[in-house]
Amino acid sequence: MTNEEISDQTFDAIRRSTAGMLKSDVYKAIYEAAVNVKEGIYVDIGPAQGGSTISIALGRRAAGRQDLIYTADVFTGSNALKTSDVNTNVSVLKDNLAAFGVGDGINIIIVGQQDIETSIPKDASIGLLFIDADGALDRDFEQFYDRIIPGGFVILDDCEDKAIEKYVQYPPDRLEKYVKSKGAKKIRDLTPFGKHYTVYKFTKNLVSLGLMKEIKTVNNTVFLRKTGDKAYAESGAPQALAETRDAIARDFFEAREDYFDTAG
């Protein structure tokens, strides 16, 4: 497919062939952001079967750029992936990238086997960062915010002011099992009211601290640009995001009091 052949149907095809979790118009908007990147590398955290990475890669090609795309996933334990096997899932991603003719210039990072923070060169400037992983934006921003160029694109999926009460209703033993299954110590380390709610709260923190400016939202994917060149550690964000995690956990245990005698 040439750049001229890219149309709305392309984004439907991306969604279909990658069992994509995002709507076609979100893939299109990611592509359009990538077309507008003038400087820096591209980072996709949580590509699953590749829908987001293909959209970024088509945008990079349309812009006539060659800077690397780093695409990082744990490649296991998500129903967005085709199988439960890491190597098979990496092959699925590679095949999907090749099917759209964008396999070159893409570095795949297997999180869990490779350290994402150092696999992406420390001195590389990021022109576009797309995150659709586990909602731990505090970890992701700690690792990558300072590497984003001022004005660079930050695109965050699953950003919605909606708290789901699924885990609120889990009996204590089931909740404990769930937390352990995710390799976490406490529910506070996860997203107790769902990923959307935590991402929404964190995004609001980062915007109100002046680290990013919101441009638009397509479905539940928010498009932002980095504002200024504040150092993340000195921006107040690490403290604000930690307080937000505490507040969400507090609200979660309060909500559980309606269901259980002991909220723990």
Ligand SMILES: C[S@@+](CC[C@H](N)C(=O)[O-])C[C@H]1O[C@@H](n2cnc3c(N)ncnc32)[C@H](O)[C@@H]1O
């Ligand atoms: C909702 S899916 C992504 C959908 C994908 N962006 C698309 O276009 O269809 C979330 C992905 O994040 C991955 N993931 C979860 N935690 C992660 C982490 N800590 N680092 C990287 N990827 C992670 C999951 O394995 C899963 O593939």
